[in-house]
Amino acid sequence: MSIKDEFQKYDALGLAALVKNGDVSASELMEVVIGRIEKVNPELNFVAVDCSELGRELAKGDIPDGPFHGVPYFLKDLFTDWKGVQCKNGTMMYKDYVSEHDGITVERAKAGGFILASKTTVPEMGWAAAGENLVTGNTLSPWDVTRTPGGSSSGSAAAVAARVIPIANGSDGGGSIRLPAAMSGLVGLKPSRGRIPWGPPICDFGYGFGTEGCVSLTVRDTAAYLDVVGGSVPGDPYAYPSPETPFLGDSMRDPGKLRIGFTTVSPSGCDVWDDAVTAVQKTVKLCEDLGHHVEEMSYDYDFEAFQNHITRMLGATYSLAFDNTAELFGREPSGDDFMNFMYASSKAGKNLTGADHARDVEALRVFAREIAAQTVRYDVVITPTMAIKAPKIGWCNMTDTPYDEYNRTVLGDVCPFTIPHNCSGLPAISLPLGFSETDGLPVGVQFAAAHGRDGLLLRLATQIESAAPWIDRLPPIHA
Template sequence: MEGFNYKNYDGLGLAELVKRKEVHPKELVAEAIKTIELHNPKLNAVINKLYEKAESMTENVDFNGSFAGVPMLLKDLAQEMEGEKITFGSKVYQHHYAKVDSNYVKQVRKTGAIFMGQTNIPEFGLMGITEPAIYGPARNPWNTEHTPGGSSGGSAAAVASGMVPIAGANDGGGSIRIPAAYCGLFGLKPTRGRTPVGPLSGRSWQGAAIDLILSRSVRDSAVMLDALSMYEKGAAFHTLPFEGSYLSQLQSDFDRKLKIAYSIQSPLGNEVNADCKEAVIKTAKYLESLGHHVVEKEAPVDGRKIINSFLTMYFGEVAAHLTSLEEAIGRKVKMNDVETTTWIIGLIGKATSAEEFVLSLREWDIAALAMETFHETYDFYMTPTTAMLPAKIGELDPKSYEKLAMNLSGSLGMGGMLKRAGIVEQVAENNLKRTPFTQLANLTGQPAMTMPLHLSKEGLPVGVQFMAAKGREDLLYSLAGQLEKSDLSVPVQKNPFFH
């Protein structure tokens, strides 16, 4: 291991060293532990360390696996590991242990990856920032005063700082793409039904949420999607299998000039940060220079309806989760079991009618058809990944009067009044104004990716999002492979934790 620098390799690079017997998985685990212990006190990315289990896993590594012996982290949400604690970022689950491996974990095990621990998330994965009351805030390796995003914020901070080359992530409204953009990583949300959600559930957030990873290289993501793509018999949604290899798409040149539509206008009509706009415009000019046809054109959907539909699902899912908690903890859930905002969101969900919920789901289908028709003309739809740079830690906390109103209403169970007053919707929308571009792909079921293609004046990475038609992750990976090699690509190694 003389002269070996763990941080210099992506996941596949480390696996190659293992397969060539130039390094042993035990040595990689030792390097991962050393790096986590060095950086985690400042970043708070890892909340449950599984070092002994990781060391024991090195005894039985499948050297044929694509990530043989590679250290990785799992997200503390929907990535259950039998016998290990999983808290969903909430104190109410602090003594909860998984009874079985999730199908995600079962598939990842087959790659030979070594699980080092679990990463920090907002309570129940509900926010685009990672500041849970139980664990405290995760911080951005580019600037620790800022959030790494959410809900996969701990995973993003861990990968961007070099603790591990890959980490588990999932995305119900942007939770892979937002932290990837904020931390200078690659993140792809697959087509609905592409990766497993079971065995404890047949759908996640009505099909809006799906799992993959965060990574420093495009190829690590492609290989993990190859490994995770499967038919899951208990799943509510399935997508047509891809007959090739996603990894091979990275070397695939397009046999024609692409048609790309782009927009720098927020679907909510709010102002978009100048750096976020510039990232898209710069990328559009680059793609045009390659001979592709690039036009400014907004998606054929109503942005306000998309956000409202997302919020209706969001409120309903939280209400249902709080009700199902009663079975898990053996008693009725109380307000002080969860964070105040979570409790209030649940009350709003309980005050939302079945009619409203069904009507909101119909908007998903309307948008899905509109976007599939759109993609008959355009290969990609390009936008900023986020409308603003990452917020500072604590910046998005509810204001004192909002906290007072929520505490009072929550203690009185006044969900209907809160819903009519629109207080929670306003707080939610103020947060979503920062990230209004990502929810569309979750509702339509399309694949979408973000790439770090710009550095802001403040020295923070800026992501550019690309959406494609359902089932066309292959197109996204082909484009990502080209953009990763371009001068636009911002190396994550520029952040202070890589020095």
């Protein structure tokens, strides 16, 4: 067989099966992926750190016999440490930093059989829904190069959407897996809080708002990835036991008849893109046809107060990140080291008192209970993933947009459906179930469930994927 010609037919588990069966070698797969990077990256700019030579070396060595045995791997370049490889975090300050150890996710990815081929681009320090930074520049969408592929898992989403690779690492602190999955036509799961550990050196991001995960072409790849990287470690601030049945096997089971709620009303009160509303309506009809009970619901909480507490909490979080950066490099970060928004965010965090910060954290925990309580009245709740279409490059950017306006726009217009579940800790998955004929863009639909019910979401997602497959829909720019 010619894997170069047939690569696009396979998801990551399919590629691993080829290697395990001896149909292709890990080195052959790596060469194909390197060729696909070279073909598409000049147009899309998704590579943050080129790891091609390291990948070639690793592919010739002993590879653990995990579920992804011999599959090339793209790692999001945001506080993800692979020993001996740069970790730029999308910042000028870190652009020459080289990781001195493996992070927990990397250790587990290696054990799962992955081989590093590239680290992928991110917005500066991860706080943006677009792939923009001063180190690597803008990452572009393969669906429309005038638009962003989303963020903060920007390069990962662009590469998977362009079929350079079938799966890539991501992380999600406000929608950073689900938003790019929606904008790029991919599967994107934010797992339950505590499913996947952070670190080292980070043990927690934003009081449980952040988690790692992946973007992928298929639900089964996402399920298998959760099996590989999931499971708490001693001392985790949030710990959730691994399921008795692996997620991959469990995802193949029938979900049963579910009670599903849906809404297309943004909790922030912003207008919702017509194509996103249509995608939800079609998904509701599909779920009814599959035998589920579906009814309309709504969320009711003070989004403006919620947004303000998030803004201050994240300011304090980035202030800490700046302190850690100063300690690491032996000097205080300046305005020349970071984009205007990130520098302003850290300064705003410095101005908070301890009582201010404690009040924000406690308020967000109260909001978490409200959001979760309104969600778990149903087995699953369906919403749009995004309220708007994929933004144009430079829209609401981190250099020119004033600090307060940037926060209001990102939280209220871009991620009003996603960030509530970072606060609640509930699992949520975006599936590519819509397409805008007018704009030529994919549209994501989000499904959320009770804490720990990641398996239920994956079972429903598998059922929907079988009924309404998406893998053959290609963007204009692809490998």
